Each structure stands twice: as C-alpha cells, then as structure tokens.
Amino acid sequence: MKALGFAIPLAIFVALAIFFAVGLTRDPREVPSPFIDKPAPSFKLEQLHEASRAFAPEDMKGKVWLLNVWASWCVSCRVEHPLLVEMSKKNVVPIVGLNYKDRREDGVAWLTKFGNPYSLSAYDVDGRVGIDYGVYGVPETFVIDKMGVIRYKQIGPITQEALDATILPLIKKLSA
Amino acid sequence: MVSLARILTRICLSLCPLWFSVSSVFPALVFSTEAFGQAEEVARPDPGVEARLKALAEELRCLVCQNQTIADSHAPLALDLRNQIRTQIAQGRSDDQIRDYMVQRYGDFVLYRPPFKATTAILWAGPFVLIAIGLGIFLVMVRRKRAGAETPREEVSAKRRDELEKLLADRGETR
Numbered sequence: 001m002k003a004l005g006f007a008i009p010l011a012i013f014v015a016l017a018i019f020f021a022v023g024l025t026r027d028p029r030e031v032p033s034p035f036i037d038k039p040a041p042s043f044k045l046e047q048l049h050e051a052s053r054a055f056a057p058e059d060m061k062g063k064v065w066l067l068n069v070w071a072s073w074c075v076s077c078r079v080e081h082p083l084l085v086e087m088s089k090k091n092v093v094p095i096v097g098l099n100y101k102d103r104r105e106d107g108v109a110w111l112t113k114f115g116n117p118y119s120l121s122a123y124d125v126d127g128r129v130g131i132d133y134g135v136y137g138v139p140e141t142f143v144i145d146k147m148g149v150i151r152y153k154q155i156g157p158i159t160q161e162a163l164d165a166t167i168l169p170l171i172k173k174l175s176a
Numbered sequence: 177m178v179s180l181a182r183i184l185t186r187i188c189l190s191l192c193p194l195w196f197s198v199s200s201v202f203p204a205l206v207f208s209t210e211a212f213g214q215a216e217e218v219a220r221p222d223p224g225v226e227a228r229l230k231a232l233a234e235e236l237r238c239l240v241c242q243n244q245t246i247a248d249s250h251a252p253l254a255l256d257l258r259n260q261i262r263t264q265i266a267q268g269r270s271d272d273q274i275r276d277y278m279v280q281r282y283g284d285f286v287l288y289r290p291p292f293k294a295t296t297a298i299l300w301a302g303p304f305v306l307i308a309i310g311l312g313i314f315l316v317m318v319r320r321k322r323a324g325a326e327t328p329r330e331e332v333s334a335k336r337r338d339e340l341e342k343l344l345a346d347r348g349e350t351r
Contacts, residue, residue, distance in 0.1 A: 008313075028242060034283040101252070127256050134281035136239035136253055 033134060033153040040067070040142065040150050041132045048099045048107050048121035055096070055122045057148060064174045066095045066167075067142040068118070069130060071102040072110035074138040080157035081114050087163075088117035093171055097121030100130045100138055143167060145174045217258065225265050232261055232271055235288050236278055245288065 035041075040057045047053045057067070068084060070077045088095055097118035099107045104123060111121070124130055133142065143152040152170055154162055233247035240251035246258060257278070264274050275287065284290040292300050 031239060031285045032283060034280060127253075131253075131256060131260060131281060134283075136282065 029137060030155050031136075033150075033155075035134060035142070035150045035153060038150060040144050040148050041129075043122075043129045043132060045122040045124055045129060048097070048104065048111075048123045051104075051123070055120055057144070060094065060096065060144065061148055062146050064093050064146055064171055065144050066093055067098055067133075067144060068095055069098045069100050069133070069135050069138050069140045070121075071100045071138050072106040073102065074100075076157045077139045078114065080139055080159075081117070083158050083160065083163060084117040085115045088119075092168070093175070094119045098129060098133075099123050100135065101125065101127040141167075143170055143174070217255065218262065225262060228265055228271070229258060229261050232274060233258055236275075237282075237286050237288055239282055239286065 042057060044054050044056045047055050070081075084095060087093075095118050097120070099121045101124065104125075107121065107123070111118075122129070127135075133140075137155055139157055141154040141158055142150050143154075145151050151174060152166065154167065158167065230247055234245050236246040236257070238244045238246050238249035238251055238254045238257075240253050241249050244251075244254075246254045246261075248254075260277075261274055264277065269277075278286045284296065290296045290299065
C-alpha cells in the first residue's frame with residue numbers, strides 16, 4: 001500500500017516529464033502541412049526575369065522538382081541560399097523559385113548578388129499563390145514528384161541536416 | 177490594459193522574422209496596418225462585411241504570430257488573409273466555405289475550434305479522461321480510507337469504553 005502511494009505519483013511525474021521533454025524538442029512553427037500527398041495547386045504567373053513568359057506547375061510534369069518560396073526581404077532565405085546554389089551546381093533537380101511579395105527589381109538584384117540557383121522564378125507579387133500553397137513563413141520548400149504531387153514541405157530555411165537526412169534521399173527515391 | 181496588449185503585440189512581432197523583414201523594407205505597409213481599424217484597411221468598409229469578417233477572423237489562427245487570431249495580428253499574412261476573406265464574402269461565399277478554404281491551406285491548426293476527429297480526439301477528450309481518472313482515484317482513496325478507518329476504531333473504542341467506564345465507576349460517577 002505504501003509502495004503504491006509512492007509509485008503512482010512517481011509514474012505520473014515520469015509520464016509528464018516524458019511529454020514535456022518530447023514537446024521541447026518539437027518546433028511549434030512546424031505545422032503539419034495539409035498538402036502532403038496532394039496535388040500541387042495550379043497557378044499561372046509571370047516569370048521574375050521575363051514578365052512576358054509565364055510559368056505553371058504543369059510545365060514540370062514528369063520531373064521531380066523543388067518549389068522554393070523566397071524573397072529579397074527575407075533574412076533567413078540568405079541562410080539557405082548557398083545550399084540551393086550548391087545543389088543547382090550539382091544539377092540534382094530543377095529548382096523553381098517562387099518570388100513572394102517582392103519588388104521585381106529587388107528580386108532580380110538579390111539573385112545577381114547572391115547567385116541564381118533557380119531554373120526560373122515565378123513572380124508572386126501579391127502573395128496569392130503563396131496563400132494557395134499555405135505559405136506562412138518564408139522560406140519554404142516543396143518537393144514535388146513526377147505526377148505533380150507534393151511529397152514534402154520544408155518550413156523555414158533548408159539546413160544541411162534536412163537536406164542530407166530527408167530531402168536528398170526523398171529526391172533519390174522519387175526519381176527512381 | 178491597452179498598453180499591455182500593445183507591449184505583448186510588440187513582443188510577438190519582434191519575434192516574427194517574416195514581419196520583421198517586411199517592416200524593414202516596407203515601413204509604410206506596416207504602419208498602415210497599425211490597428212485593426214477597418215477604415216485603414218479598406219477605402220469604404222461595408223459594416224455588414226466587416227462584422228462577418230470579424231466573427232470569422234476571430235476564430236482563425238494567424239500562422240505567423242501563432243497565438244494571435246487573424247483579426248488581431250499585424251502580420252502581413254494576416255492582412256492578406258483578411259482581404260482574402262473580404263473578397264470571398266463579396267463573392268457570396270458562406271462562412272463554412274471560407275473556413276474550408278483556410279483549412280485546405282493551413283490545416284486544422286488554423287481553427288481555434290478544431291473539429292473532432294481521429295487526430296484531434298486526444299485534444300478534445302483528454303481533459304475529460306483526466307478528470308475521470310482523477311475522480312476515480314479520489315473515490316477509491318476516500319472509500320479505502322473510510323473502510324480502513326472504521327474497523328480499527330471500533331476495536332479501540334470498545335476497549336477504551338470499558339477503561340473509561342471503569343475509571344468513571346472508580347470515581348463514583350456513572351454515565
């Protein structure tokens with residue numbers, strides 16, 4: 001009886017401690033995306049560099065590709081940028097930029113300054129496409145498969161760790 | 177009270193990288209949304225639309241400043257979403273359709289009253305389950321204490337009564 005009176009509060013404490021410990025390791029900004037395993041929403045936008053040319057996700061059918069949401073005003077985009085440049089040099093997969101709520105000249109200047117890893121950037125000046133993709137924290141990156149289905153979403157800057165552990169293996173699997 | 181709300185908002189905003197980076201580039205945009213004054217957001221606010229917008233936006237979470245509603249938040253995304261809701265109200269869409277539009281994009285997390293389903297069952301049922309467990313433990317303990325307390329007391333008191341009666345009898349007093 002005495003032992004039980006001691007064991008029950010201890011068990012409750014341990015259970016709570018485990019819940020809190022797990023909770024601490026999770027990032028509250030990473031909201032599970034409702035887009036995973038759903039078709040990438042369709043859109044048609046002007047390209048950043050050539051306003052006369054359009055881009056639609058359907059153009060990428062048959063390819064595994066990345067859609068990276070970026071902006072010249074976005075500080076953390078600079079953090080992930082070198083990784084994207086490196087990836088584009090290795091020609092892993094086409095990376096399409098979604099220039100989100102930016103000024104055209106600022107976006108172009110930013111790419112000139114830091115390097116352009118994108119095969120092209122779509123120009124989402126009013127952020128409507130961003131809303132359709134559930135973007136809430138730039139940068140965000142979507143991995144889209146050959147059928148145009150979103151398979152993964154990275155919220156916030158791509159890290160070397162996320163690249164090695166998740167994104168690159170997924171690309172390899174989807175490209176096979 | 178107002179100033180406290182202001183301070184809290186400021187703290188949240190300073191923690192929001194998205195807001196922060198925009199504010200440094202487009203200060204004009206930020207100041208134009210200083211308060212959720214509808215008059216400042218749209219040229220000619222329609223009171224009916226604004227009332228529906230307010231009711232809807234107060235039930236929707238702003239994903240940039242997560243503990244604020246879309247109605248409260250100063251984040252540019254919240255402003256965009258408020259305008260999106262205005263557009264949809266103007267298009268004659270129902271409140272449910274507008275909520276669905278948000279859930280499709282941001283998931284159940286966007287709702288301050290998430291629906292009851294498999295993934296949210298713990299969220300909804302959890303507190304009641306915990307209360308039930310707590311009550312159960314409480315009742316068991318009370319019952320055990322009562323059962324434990326009654327048996328020995330009888331024994332002791334019977335013995336004591338004899339002693340007491342003896343003592344009282346010795347002093348020549350009876351009960």
